[in-house]
Amino acid sequence: MNIETFKHIYFRLPTIVRLLLTILFVMVLFGVTIHIIEPDEFPSIFDGIWWAFVTGATVGYGDYVPLTPVGRIIGILLILSGGGLLTFYIATLSAATVDHERDLSKGKVSFKGNNHxxxxxxxxxxxxxxxxxxxxxxxxxxxxxxxxxxxxxxxxxxxxxxxxxxxxxxxxxxxxxxxxxxxxxxxxxxxxxxxxxxxxxxxxxxxxxxxxxxxxxxxxxxxxxxxxxxxxxxxxxxxxxxFMSTLFYHELFHNEDTKPFDSILHLLNNQQFVNLPVPEQLVNKSFKEASIFFLNKRELLTGVIRDNEWIMNPVNDFQIKEKDTLITLTAWK
Structure with a gap:
């Protein structure tokens, strides 16, 4: 997960959820640390995390207590974090999160991703x-x-x-x-x-x-x-x-049972036009033969571009040249 993906997920979460995730990260960090320092007193990582939550919240049940000087220093840091630093950090984080989200909404934050x-x-x-x-x-x-x-x-x-x-x-x-x-x-x-x-x-x-x-x-x-x-x-x-003028023209003069706008809308939603060079096996072949070739691939040949001239739906015996560009319809992938 890159930083942009993380940002998209994190900053769309409700503020309370973001704060809870931050607190969880801090408590897990202290819990894992105390477990590593005093494995006898804190037999499991969960015991360390439990102690971190109880101590950080200044509840202090006393069921788990660090005994070594290093462990007690960790406890002091945790108490400071829970009683002061953690509260200040959460308040600062909350303000920064709200400010950053506001800046995002106002278009002040630069984009750091790529291929966008x-x-x-x-x-x-x-x-x-x-x-x-x-x-x-x-x-x-x-x-x-x-x-x-x-x-x-x-x-x-x-x-x-x-x-x-x-x-x-x-x-x-x-x-x-x-x-x-x-x-x-x-x-x-x-x-x-x-x-x-x-x-x-x-x-x-x-x-x-x-x-x-x-x-x-x-x-x-x-x-x-x-x-x-x-x-x-x-x-x-x-x-x-x-495009709109042509579409209006078709709507005005189309056959009674035809719906040009709906047809074009559904066509472009489900199919895409593709311009491609003439395959070697289709050089000097008829448009009909080329159409059958593409139909076998579930593609529809609609026309040819020759010398910057667009020739749509030519006659069956229209001959395909090597330098032509073929126009096909194929499903979106």
Whole structure:
């Protein structure tokens, strides 16, 4: 268990549980120590732990008593810990825990993990994205960067919140972008389309400057800014406006018994698109033959990319070329 995993578990526990675990650790430590020092007087580790609890709480039943000078010194330290130091430590720990949890919720704590997903912008889309990622694999670490959000309860959402501007290096350092596995940038819904796209492009430039190789997926609202986002360093551009316009078009003019939105939603929830080079055995084969090849692997061949042209559902005798890229549908793994 690394420190980030421990932190996720520890700081989501109720305060009283955290305090009890800390007390238990201290008492076990003293109990094991006195058992090692005086094994005759404290025959078992449990006897030592019992003595530690009784002495630390200043109850003092007297059923177990250290006899050696070293044992009595341990007893004195335990009494001080139980009566003074332990109380002070618990109070300090309680305050530090509350402060740290508050700082986590306010986005002031730097992320120390790696291979995490950075999500820029908090909105309904990213909230659902976080839930989908967490339901698929709850071990994936996610870091959220947002400057409009003042508070995000750490225990309610499985993300490490960083409050700040994603176009500033200090914020990206806090998010440990150098060791991130990927970055997802969503458009700022509080800005106009042009302002939101400019903010996205600035964030892309800053992220690419801090990590030249991390995959960056960015949402762009205006097609006129898509090329600029690519020049800035984005690997994938998601044009949400185009997607929604096309979806509305299908909803308006689809066949009566068809439900385009529901079909696409269920498709993307259960299947993923994969772009792959042409297998050697399919070179110069027909689209129909290639389709049968993938059907035998429980995959669906949907189209071909040739010279940057997307050819979806071509005719059966369409010939597959060596330099083509095939588009398939396969189940999420």
């Amino acid at each position: 997903i950075i999500i820029v912008g908090w909105n309904e889309r990213t909230r659902q994205l976080v839930q989908m990622i967490n339901s698929k694999d709850n071990t994936i670490e996610m870091v959220l960067i947002d400057r409009s959000l003042d508070h995000l309860p750490y225990k309610h959402f499985p993300v490490h919140f960083i409050h700040g501007d994603p176009s500033e290096d200090a914020t990206l350092v806090q998010a440990n972008v150098e060791k991130a596995a990927s970055v997802m940038i969503t458009s700022d819904i509080t800005k106009t389309e042009r302002q939101a796209d400019i903010a996205t492009i600035l964030a892309i430039i800053a992220i690419r400057g801090n990590n030249p190789v991390v995959p960056i997926n960015a949402e762009i609202l205006s097609l006129t800014q898509a090329d600029n986002a690519i020049r800035a360093g984005a690997d994938t551009i998601i044009s949400s406006n185009d």
